[in-house]
Amino acid sequence: MKICLRYLGDPGYQQGIGQELGVSQATVSRTVDRVLNSIDAQSNEWIKFPTTNHELMEAKRVWQSMYKFPTAINVIDCPHIEILKPNRHGDEYINRKGKPTLNVPATCDAREMFTSVDVSWPGSVHDSRI
Template sequence: MAEFMPTYQPTKVFKDRRELKEVDYRALYRFSKVNVEWISNHFLGETEEYRGGALSNIERMRVFLRYVGDPGFQIGIGEAIGVHQSTASRTVSNVITRIVRKSSIWIRFPTTCEDLYNAKNEWQEKFNFPSAIGAIDCTHIPILNPFIHANEYVNRKNFASINVQATCNSNEEFTSVDVSWPGSVHDSRIWKNSDI
């Protein structure tokens, strides 16, 4: 019976990918086109997938940068770039994973005596600030209120957030980041429980 039934092969339809002028890159991605290409090569390497309508690594980085630079709905990001929402979701998740794998290259707190000595010298030379090895602060990153333990995420300004503690060196480069605390937690508690 099956040999007499017509087989149906759906045709894949890919959205048109939008190419940008170089002047639009900074407004949309907060980086120049050259920098987006460098970041893409550094974190994602060579394009691994060439089948059908697969995104190049530069396109994947554009989706990610657009999402983190102007958080919104993945549908809107996908529509602006020319991909489906599910592709935008998978792309953001994949790129974050790849960046986190290399985070130790870029985010390092001074631990050796030599690192501490160099950090102190940089603060002294640049800002005439003796004995400093870094600057520390916390900030609230707004999130959707979670279903579980929702009240723990509501901060003193009455919106749901994650309280992020970060340190930087004299060159304004991150040296540590802690994103493990809900918004209701006070900065001093995060500091007391940190590894810094």
């Protein structure tokens, strides 16, 4: 987990991270892949959009009680998450500031819990297209 958190905190070269932590680049790569696949496999348990009428009404109630925003069920933003430029189609990931990123539309409920996350958009894609 430490290897993956170190990589996610500053996605530099895997070889440098490996040297810093005393493991090989291949170990860094395998560890990051395994941890992220495990998180992805379990994400539907943690990231849930309200679907039933009861869940929708409860979401509205919480927004009203916490923020006086009566008809909201979620908020959305599209932050850019910096990544290493991929070898394949790398230019598609360059955002308007010239950095390789993913444009990640995500929604949160009033309790600041993610209700949806989409990591499939390259950084060159404008929020309005998503």
